[in-house]
Amino acid sequence: MKKYTILILITFLLVFTGCSKKQYNVSDYKIDIDYKENFKIMQLTDIHLGVESDYQYEINHLENMINSQNDIDLIVITGDTFTYSNKEMVKKFFGFIDKFNIKWTFTYGNHDLQGDYDTYFINDIIKQTKNKLFIDYDDDDITGLTNFYINIKKDEINLYRLYIVDSNTYYNSGIKYCYDIIHEDQIKHIENINEYENDNAIGLVFFHIPLYEFIDANNEYEKENVSGTGKNNEDCCVGYKKTDAFKRFKNMNIKGLFIGHDHINNATIYYNDMILSYGLKATDVVYYDSTMIGYKLITLPSNPLDFSLDNVKDVYYGY
Numbered sequence: 082m083k084k085y086t087i088l089i090l091i092t093f094l095l096v097f098t099g100c101s102k103k104q105y106n107v108s109d110y111k112i113d114i115d116y117k118e119n120f121k122i123m124q125l126t127d128i129h130l131g132v133e134s135d136y137q138y139e140i141n142h143l144e145n146m147i148n149s150q151n152d153i154d155l156i157v158i159t160g161d162t163f164t165y166s167n168k169e170m171v172k173k174f175f176g177f178i179d180k181f182n183i184k185w186t187f188t189y190g191n192h193d194l195q196g197d198y199d200t201y202f203i204n205d206i207i208k209q210t211k212n213k214l215f216i217d218y219d220d221d222d223i224t225g226l227t228n229f230y231i232n233i234k235k236d237e238i239n240l241y242r243l244y245i246v247d248s249n250t251y252y253n254s255g256i257k258y259c260y261d262i263i264h265e266d267q268i269k270h271i272e273n274i275n276e277y278e279n280d281n282a283i284g285l286v287f288f289h290i291p292l293y294e295f296i297d298a299n300n301e302y303e304k305e306n307v308s309g310t311g312k313n314n315e316d317c318c319v320g321y322k323k324t325d326a327f328k329r330f331k332n333m334n335i336k337g338l339f340i341g342h343d344h345i346n347n348a349t350i351y352y353n354d355m356i357l358s359y360g361l362k363a364t365d366v367v368y369y370d371s372t373m374i375g376y377k378l379i380t381l382p383s384n385p386l387d388f389s390l391d392n393v394k395d396v397y398y399g400y
């Protein structure tokens with residue numbers, strides 16, 4: 082009987098400690114980089130490399146595209162880089178993206194974990210590269226795999242803050258699978274970052290699945306009530322419920338939301354004092370419009386108050 086008690090106790094401790102999540106400090110999620118005049122961000126999205134895509138063909142395309150713009154300061158990859166991929170392809174891709182000697186950062190889409198690897202494999206490979214700006218803790222207590230931020234500084238002042246957020250994958254409502262959302266604890270974490278930094282930096286959020294406000298913004302854009310560029314050719318496939326993320330982002334001096342997910346949408350809309358922008362799909366894998374392939378070029382002016390629609394451009398780069 083005593084033996085059983087000890088066994089149960091050991092099992093309980095193993096299970097309990099194995100599942101325990103750790104709370105990190107807000108500053109543990111911080112990356113600082115220097116601002117450069119006309120700081121340029123290349124947003125790549127929905128690359129969708131997988132066992133059914135022609136890896137080398139797509140990589141050649143991406144290489145030509147990246148090389149076509151010679152003054153990029155940062156590449157931001159906003160999800161669905163992989164779909165039904167494998168370890169070899171993941172390793173090769175991050176070796177490829179790291180070789181340009183351009184800083185790059187990465188967040189997840191709903192498909193990236195649908196591969197022949199475990200949840201933390203992509204994180205582990207990224208951590209081995211040289212030019213990544215990336216933080217994640219496998220054992221942290223925040224939902225999702227990326228919840229870090231990048232301060233872009235000039236003379237010790239944060240001009241811009243990029244929040245790199247995982248909008249997660251799917252939600253099972255019991256009746257059907259829907260897209261997930263940015264969870265409450267992630268929004269709270271962004272608020273904690275904002276409170277901790279306590280500055281006037283302008284915030285830009287990069288994630289994958291649109292908020293409901295992308296639908297509202299598009300409706301207003303189609304009625305010509307608000308200004309913008311580009312066109313949305315399919316419904317905005319939002320998460321399973323409307324949250325107050327947008328409202329709370331606005332309270333944190335966040336001025337831009339940059340997403341992917343809907344491959345034939347590329348509208349950039351000024352709505353409710355915020356820029357809501359779909360990236361251009363980077364490749365011709367899965368569904369696409371061949372006239373809507375390329376990347377978004379986001380230029381950060383030295384006075385953050387000047388950041389406007391004019392600073393977000395579509396750069397078409399087909400095959």
Ligand SMILES: [Fe+2]
Pocket residue numbers: 127129161190342343344
């Ligand atoms: Fe996608």
